[in-house]
Amino acid sequence: MQDARANPDELLKAIQKEHTNRYAGHLKIFFGYAAGVGKTYAMLKAAHAAKRRGMDVVVGYVEQHSRPETTALLRHLEILPVCKVAHQGIEIAEFDVSGALKRNPQLILVDELAHTNIENNRHKKRYQDIQELLRAGIDVYTTVNVQHIESLNDMVAAVTGIEVQERIPDSIFDDADQVELVDIEPADLIVRLREGKIYRENRIDSALHNFFTVQNLTALREIALRRCADRMNRLSESIRVQHNDQYFTDEHILVCLSSSPSNAKIIRTAARMAKAFHGGFTALYVETSKSTSMSAENQKRLCENTRLAEQLGASLETTYGDDIPFQIAEYAKLSGVSKIVVGRSNTRSHKLFPATALTDKLTSYVPNMDIYIIPDKMTENQHHWGTGEKTEKPPLRLSDSIITVSLLIVTSIISLLFYSFGVGENNIITVYLLGVLITAIVTSRQFYSILFAALSVLTFNYLFTAPRFTLEVYDSSDLFTFLIMFLAACISSNLAIRLKKQARQSTRNAYRTQVLFDTSQLLQCAENVQEIITVTTRQMAQLLGRTVVFYGVEGAQLTAPVIFPVGTEEQCLYSNANEEAVAAWVYKNNKRAGATTETLSSAACLYLAVRDRENVYGVVGIVMRHHPLEISEDSIVLSILGQCALTLASKQAALEKEKAALLAKNEQMRANLLRMISHDLRTPLTSISGNAAILLENGDTLIENKRKRLYADIYDDSLWLISLTENLLSVTKLKDGTMSIQLKPEIMDDVISEALEHIQRKRTVHTITVKPAEDIVLVKMDARLMVQVIVNIVDNAVKYTQKGAHIFISTRLENKKAIVEIADDGPGISDIDKPHVFDMFYTTGAKAADSRRGLGLGLALCKSIIEAHHGAISVENNKPQGALFRITLPAEEVTLHE
Template identity: 60%
Template structure:
C-alpha cells in the first residue's frame, strides 16, 4: 500500500488552496542590502516592461527620491493621489489603499514595504495594506532592505549599531511570489553615494562615516544573499512536500517569554532556529505571582514580546506556577520539545553559596534537552524592578488587614494565658503564636502583615510569658535561640501559606477558564439553530472575559443584524455597534483576520473583532468591547478555542440544514418520479378509452343504436370525470407539498357539504346503496367547505371502487363534545389489519383489484389525511360490523346561533 497517498481531506484542502492562490494577487519584492542599490529604479523599469506587454500598471506610492534617473521613470505611469493627513502639525502623505482598491489595476507599485503608516490609515503597517491588495487579486511590486526583516533585526543592529524600528514579518518575505535581489558591489555603492546619487552631500558624508563603510556593506550584502538562499531552500522544501516526498521533523523549538527588553532578540533567534530546523515553534510564558505586581511598562513590553512571537509563527502558551524552571521543564517534557531557547539572566554564580540561577535550574531539570542560552543583559534589571515593585506592593496599609492581625494576636495571647494558667509548657504557647501567624497570613491580603505578626508575636511572648514577666528582658540564656526558632517557624509557615493561597488563586482561575471552555462545548452540542448557538457562545464569552459582546452572523457574505450581549448595560448600542465598529466587523468578514482595538488594523475602534471561522469559511464576526485593555495570552487562547467550537457548531448546523433540504429535495424528486410513473400508467387506459369511443362515434355513429351510443357517451363521461378527479387530486397534492394549501375556514353545515359531495361522486354510485343519517338537525363544523367536499368525494369513491355492486354505504354525522364527527361505512370485504396503517400513505393502493380495470394512484386517502390534519382534525380507519370498513373524520365543531 502506498503510505504517501493523500487522504480525500488533504486533496480537498490542496484544491481549495490552489483555487485561493489563483484568485490572489502575486507579490514581487525588489530586495537590497542597503539604500541606494537601485531597488526602486529596478521596480520602475520592470513596471514599464510590464506596461509594454499590455498590463494595466498603476504607481500607487513611490517614495520621493532626489535621484533624477529614478524620478524620470515615474513619468509615463498612472499615479494614484496620495492620502494627505495632518499629524502633530506635520503634513503626511501616505499610500491611499481605498483608492487603489477602487481603481483595481492588474499591477500596482507600492514602494517601502516596511513603512509604518500614519494613524489616519486603516493599517499600522504598509505590508498589511499590500496584503489586502493581494487578497483583492491585485499584483504588487514593492521594495525592502535586509535590515527591515524581523528575524534579522538584531543581527543587522549588531553590525551597524543602529536599531531599525520599521520591520516586516519573515512570512511576508518568504511567501512572496518572487524576490529579485538588486545587488551591486559595496565599493560601487560608496562611489554612488560620494557622487550624490543617493543622498545630498551633507547626508552622504554622515552616512559614509557611520553606516556606509565597506565592512558594514559587505556584511549586510552577505546577510542578504544568505536570506535569499534560505528562501530558495524553503521553496525547495515546499515543492518536495507537495510532491509527497518523505519528509518529517521531530524538532520542536520552545522559546521562553519575559518582559525583558532583550527578549525580542531571543524570540528572533528561536524563530530563525525553527525555520532552519523546519520544526514547530512554541513561545511559553510562565505566569508567577510577580505578574500581579509588574509595572505597566513591563506588562506592555511582555505583551509586545508575545505579539512578536505570534507574528514570527509561534504558538503562544501560558502556564502558572512559582517555580519557573520546573514549569518550563514539565511543559517541554509533555509537549515533546527538543530545544529550549532562553535568555541568560545573571547566569553566573558569585560563590558556591549563591542561589542557583534560573538557567542553572533549567539545565538541571532538563538533562535530555538542548538548552540554547542567549545573552540577556537586561534580565537582572527587570528582575530587580519586579522585586522592588513586589516589595512596594506588600507595604500597603489596609484597615481590615490590620484589625484582623491585631484580633488574631490578641486571641493568641488570650489562649496563651489560658495555657499558662492550666500549666501547659511554653512550647505549647509558642505553637499557638505560630498558628496565629499562619492564620494571619491566610486571612490577610498582603504578606507584610504576616511578617510583622511574626515579629510582634515574639515580642508579646517575651513580654507576657518569659521571666521577668511584663518586660522585654529574658533571664534564661536559651530564650534567644527559642525566639529565633519561633520567628523562623512563624515566618516559614506564613510564607508557605501565602504561596499556597496564590497557587490556589491561580489554579482556581485556570480551572474556571477551562470549565468555561468545557461548558461551551456541551452547550453548543445542545444548541438548536443559529440563534441558540450565538447566545450560548456570547454568554460563555461574557463569563470568561466579563466584557460586552456583539455577534454578527454571516449571511451570503454580508453581516446580519448584530446580536448584542451586555454585562452591565451601561453602554449604548451605538457605542458597541456604531458605524466605525460595524466597518471593522465588515473588514474582518471580508479578510478573515482580526482587527480593531489592540491590533494593528483599524486600531481606533473600541471593539476587538475576531472571525468565527473554519479554515477559510467565515460564519460570523464577534466584537469584544475591550477599549485599550488587551487580553492576556491565556484568555485569548481560551477565546479562540470557544470561537473555534462556535464555528464548528455553525458549520454542523449549516450541514444539517443542507442535508435536510437535500432530503426534502430528494423526497420531492421521488414524489415527482412516482407521479410521473403512476400517471404514465393510469392515464393511458381512460385516455385510450375516451379516444377509442370518440373514434367509434365519429366513424360508425350512424350504425349504432341509441342504447349503444348512450353507453359510449356514458363511458366517455365516466372516464373524463375520473381524469378530472385525478387532476384535482394532483393539484391539491402539489399545493400541499409546496406549502401553498391556504385554508378558507368558515362555519358550514356538514349536511350541505355531504350533499354537494354526493353530486360529484363516481357515476357507479347508482350501483350501490348510499344512505345519509344526521343525528343533529343543524351540525356546523369549522372547515374549508370546498376542500372537505373533496375529502368526502375521495372516501366515497374509494368505497365504490373497492366494494362489489349492491353494497351499502352509510354516511353518519353527529356532534361529540366540541367535535363534529363524520363516518363513512361500507359492508365490503374490509381492509386487513396489516394494511390499515398504510392506507393513508402516498401511492399505496393495496392488493385490491378494481372492477373498471383502472389502477388507483393511491393519492386519494393520503390527500384526505393532509386536508383533515390541516384543519386540526383527525381521520382514522376501522372495521365495520359484521364486515366492511369505516372511515371516521373529526373536525372542530361550530356553534349554532338561535335567533328569537
C-alpha cells in the same frame, strides 16, 4: 521497508495555501540588501512590462527619492492619490488603501513593504495594507530590504550596530508568490552613493562612515543571498509534501515567553532554529502567582513578545505554577519537545543564600534534552529565574497595618492568659507563630507578616523574658531563642503566603476551566442561533469581567449587535458606526482587529472572528479599556469562540441537511409524480383524442346510440382528468402551506348531499345508499374540502368495485364526535395494503373496474384534509365483505334559538 508518508500537518498547510492562492491576489517582492540597489527601478520596469501585456496597472505609492530614473518610469503609469495626514505639524503622504480597493486594478505598486503607518490609520503596518489588497484579489508589487525581516533583525543589528524598528513577519516574505533579488556589487553601490543617486549630499559622508561600508554591505549581501536560498529550500520542501515525497519532521522547538526586553531576540533565534530543523515551533508562557501584579510596562512587552512569536509561526501555550523550570520541563516532556531555547539568567545571587539559575534547574529536570541558552545582556529587569517579569507590589495600606497591630495585641493577650495558667514560654512562642500565619493570610503583602514576626520577638521579650516588662536580655541563650523564633516566623509567613497565592491561582484556573466546561455544555444544549450567541456572550463576559458585543451573520452581512454589558456602561459606546465598521472589516478579512492590535487600533473593542477555518459565523467584540487580555485569557477566549463556531457550523450543517433532505424528498415526489402521470394520463388522453377523431371524421354517419356512447366516454375521461388535476393542486397546496382553510359550522348530511351531486352518473351502475344521522350533526369545517374527501372516497369505491355493487354512507354522533362511514360490498382491501392506502403515490394491486390505475393521491389527500380539521380517518374490512372507511371529526354544539 519504511513507509514514506508526507507529514499531515505540512500537507494540510500546503492544501490550504493552494486553496487560498486560488482566490487571492499574487505578491511579488523586489528584495535587496541595502537602499539604492535598484529595487524600485526594477519594480517599475516590471510594471511597464505587465502593462504592455494588457494588464490594468496603477501606482499606489512609490518613494521617488528625487531620482530622475524613477520619475521617468512613473510618467506613463496611472498614479492613485495618496492620503495627506498631519503628524506633529508636518503633512505626510500615506498610501490610501481604501482608494486602491475602490479602484480595484489588476496590479498595484506599493513601495516600502516594511513601512509603519501614521497613528489612527487603518493598519499600523503597510504590509497589512498589502495583505488586504491581496485578499481582495489584487496583485501587488512591492520592495523590501533584508534588514526588515523579523527573524534576521538581531543578526543584522550585530553586523551593522543598528537595530531596525520597521520589520515584517517572515511569513510575508516566505509566502510571497515571487521574490526577485535585486543585486549589485557593494563597491558599485558605494559609487552610486558617492554620485548622489541614493541620498542627498548632506547625508553621504555620514552613510559612508556608518552603514555603507564594504564590510557591512558584504555581510548584508551574504545574509540576503542566504535568505533567498532558504526560501527556495522551503518551496522545494512544499512541493515534495504535495507530491507525497519522503518528508520527516522529528524536531520540536520550545521557546519560553517572558516580559524581558531580550525575549524578542530569543524568540527570533528559536524561530530560525525551527525553520532550519524543519520542526514544530511552540512558545510557552508560565503564568505564576505574580503575573497578575505585573507592571503595565511589562504587560505591554509581554504582549509584544507574544505577538512576535505568533507572527513567526509559533503555537502559543500556557501553563500555571510558581516553579517555572519545573513547568517548562513538564510541558517539554509531555509535548515531545526536542530542543528548548531560553535566555541566560543574570540573576544576582546573595552571598549567604545563593540562587540557582533557571537554566541550571531546567537542566536538572531534563538532563537528556537539548537546551540552547541565548546570552542576555539586559539585566536590569531580571528578577526571578530569568523570566524578566518585574511585578508591581501592592502599596502599603492602613487597613493592613491596623490588622497587623490588632492581631499582635490579640496574640499577646492570649499569650498572657496562657502564661497566667502556667503555660511555658516554648508553647507561647507557637501562639505568636500562629499570629504570623494569620497575618500572612489576611494581609496583602509579605511586609506585614515580617513586621509581625519582628514585633512578636520584641513583645515576647518584653512580656515573658526575665527581666519582664523590659527589653533587656540577661541570658545570652535568649538571643538564640529570639533568632530562631524570628526565622521560624519568617519561614512560616513565606510558606503561608505561597500557599495563599497558589490557592488563589488554583481557584482562578479552576474558575476558568469551569467556565469553559459550562460553555461547552450550554452550547450543546442551545437549540437555535440566538441561544448560541447569548450563551457565548454571557460566558465570555462572565470570564473576562468585560462588556462583550456579538455580531451574527445573516445573508453574508452582519446583523445588529447583541451586547452583554458588565456594570452600567453605556451600550452606545460599542454599537456606533465606527465600531460596526471595524466588525465588518474583521468579518470580511477573517482577522482580528481593533484595540490592542495593529489594525484599526482606535476602536474601543478588540474584534475577533468566530470562525471555522475559512468560514466566519460571527464577530465578537471585547471591550479593552486599554488593558489587553492576558495570554491565558486570550487562549480561553479563542477556545470559547472555537466551540461557538463549531456549534454554529453544526447548526448550519443540520439546516442544510434538512434542506437537502426536503429537496430530495420533493425531487423524489416530483419524479414519482411525473412517472405516474406520464403513464396514467396516456390512457384517457388517447381515448379522448381517438373518440374525438372518430366523431370528427364519421360523426354524421354514426348511429345516435354509438355517438352518445363516444360522447359519454369523452365526458368520463375528462371528469377523471379534472378530478386528478384537483387532487394534484390540493396536495401541492397542503404540502407547501398555501391552502387557506375556511372553517365554519356545517351540517354533515348537507355536505354529503352536495358531494353526491358530483357523482350522479355513478348511480347508474352502482347503488349508493345514504343513512342520515338521527340528530343534527354540526361540524366546523371547510365544506369545499370536505366535499372533495367524500367524492374521493366514493370514487375510489366505485372504481374498485364491480358494476351493481352497493355503497353505503352513514352519519352519526358519538361522544361529541361526528362519525362518517363509507362502506362497499366489493372485493375489499388486503391486510398488507391497509397500512399504506393513505400514503402518497401508493396503489394497491387490485384491478380497477374501469381499467384506469390511480396515482395514489386521492386517499393521501383525504388524510391530509381530515388531519387539517383535527380529525382522523381509518380503513377496515366491511362485513360480510368489502371495505369500510371511517372519518372522525370533532362535533360542534347545536344551539337552538327561540
